Amino acid sequence: MVETMLAVISGIFLLTGGIFGILGGIGLLRFPDFYSRLHAAGITDTLCAFLIIIGLVIQAGLALVSIKLMLILIFMVFTAPTASHALARAGLAAGDDPATLESEPMEIAPLGSRGEPPSNS
Amino acid sequence: MTTVLVLTALAIFVTMALALVRALKGPSVYDRIVAVNVIGTKTVLVVALITAISGNDDLIDVALVYALINFIAVVTVLKLSRMRDLAAAGEGDITDG
Amino acid sequence: MRYLFSLAILLTVLWLGISGVYKPPLFVLGGCSVVFVVWLSRRMDVVGVEHNPVLYSWRLPVYWLWLLWQIVKSNIDVARAALSPDKLVRPRVVKVPMKLGSAVGKVTYANSVTLTPGTVTLLLEEDHLEVHALLESSAASLESGEMERKIAWLENHK
Numbered sequence A: 001m002v003e004t005m006l007a008v009i010s011g012i013f014l015l016t017g018g019i020f021g022i023l024g025g026i027g028l029l030r031f032p033d034f035y036s037r038l039h040a041a042g043i044t045d046t047l048c049a050f051l052i053i054i055g056l057v058i059q060a061g062l063a064l065v066s067i068k069l070m071l072i073l074i075f076m077v078f079t080a081p082t083a084s085h086a087l088a089r090a091g092l093a094a095g096d097d098p099a100t101l102e103s104e105p106m107e108i109a110p111l112g113s114r115g116e117p118p119s120n121s
Numbered sequence B: 001m002t003t004v005l006v007l008t009a010l011a012i013f014v015t016m017a018l019a020l021v022r023a024l025k026g027p028s029v030y031d032r033i034v035a036v037n038v039i040g041t042k043t044v045l046v047v048a049l050i051t052a053i054s055g056n057d058d059l060i061d062v063a064l065v066y067a068l069i070n071f072i073a074v075v076t077v078l079k080l081s082r083m084r085d086l087a088a089a090g091e092g093d094i095t096d097g
Numbered sequence C: 001m002r003y004l005f006s007l008a009i010l011l012t013v014l015w016l017g018i019s020g021v022y023k024p025p026l027f028v029l030g031g032c033s034v035v036f037v038v039w040l041s042r043r044m045d046v047v048g049v050e051h052n053p054v055l056y057s058w059r060l061p062v063y064w065l066w067l068l069w070q071i072v073k074s075n076i077d078v079a080r081a082a083l084s085p086d087k088l089v090r091p092r093v094v095k096v097p098m099k100l101g102s103a104v105g106k107v108t109y110a111n112s113v114t115l116t117p118g119t120v121t122l123l124l125e126e127d128h129l130e131v132h133a134l135l136e137s138s139a140a141s142l143e144s145g146e147m148e149r150k151i152a153w154l155e156n157h158k
Helices: A002-030 A034-045 A047-060 A064-093 B002-025 B029-054 B057-083 C002-019 C024-044 C059-083 C103-115 C136-143 C146-155
Strands: C092-097 C119-124 C128-133
Touching (some): A002 A034, A002 A047, A002 B002, A002 B029, A034 A047, A034 A064, A034 B029, A034 C059, A034 C119, A047 A064, A047 B002, A047 B029, A047 C059, A064 B029, A064 B057, A064 C002, A064 C103, A064 C119, B029 B057, C002 C024, C059 C103, C059 C136, C059 C146, C092 C136, C103 C119, C103 C146, C119 C136, C128 C136, C136 C146
Antiparallel strands (some): C092 C128, C119 C128
């Protein structure tokens, strides 16, 4: 009885996490500029990852795997904002202006875009 | 239960495919790096799910190490794309502020 | 010195948590790595007041639960925006004043803001944050200053 309950709860967590992952991916495609896309990446880094790892922990129960999964979770919680901040800073340093509302950001990066193949969009 | 795990893994593959489209479309190099970062964190989750599907618990170490490497790789690639040289420092350094 | 001691305890717990093989030769190896890492951190001079174990009071889990709730709420908002970006997405840069004194508090604030989807810290200064907000609701929740009050509460436990 308890086993089935736990299985159902963890299944709900896992599937909700998957749905949030897909929503984050859709946001990554549809949001208008680089800084907005950072927020979409934020969904897949936070709630999607939380739900899936917690779902797996519920399934594994008290085991070494659970400790490692929780370590992965803690590590993601500490690195995800650092990576987002570094990306935002890099965009700022390249001269992307976050205050404007353009549908497509211009390719300004003087250093970053050198050696890039020409944009195919 | 395995069905649910496989479905979740498929959902994550869809996310990775969407991120891959963004990585191909760009337009700026930073859009591509965001997309690659997303693909990296989703890889960690997929490896964790495969651990549960296959029942081979040792695989979880791969996910743990991948989580560590992915973060360092993203920061390194950012620095490299900005400075064109990992030894460079000073003005325009993304680590300041 | 005290901080190095708490670091050693933390590393031992970590090693026991991820090793999984409990045999005497491996205990020796684990002990050696803990001592080596502690010696390295002393040599690199990276252990400071932010590793003070007193910082980790009972208020920290309470704050984490509150932050988790905020993350869930803003995730739902951003996920809704992903489905209809034209109507909901209003990106803007917000300057958020900040009264927190300590460096740890400021970094906690900036990190918590970045961790909640919908807001990314662009710049951390002495007395303010520059934040990129995606939606009306995320900008509003920042301007209410609730998170800053929670962090001030988290720090004032002594």
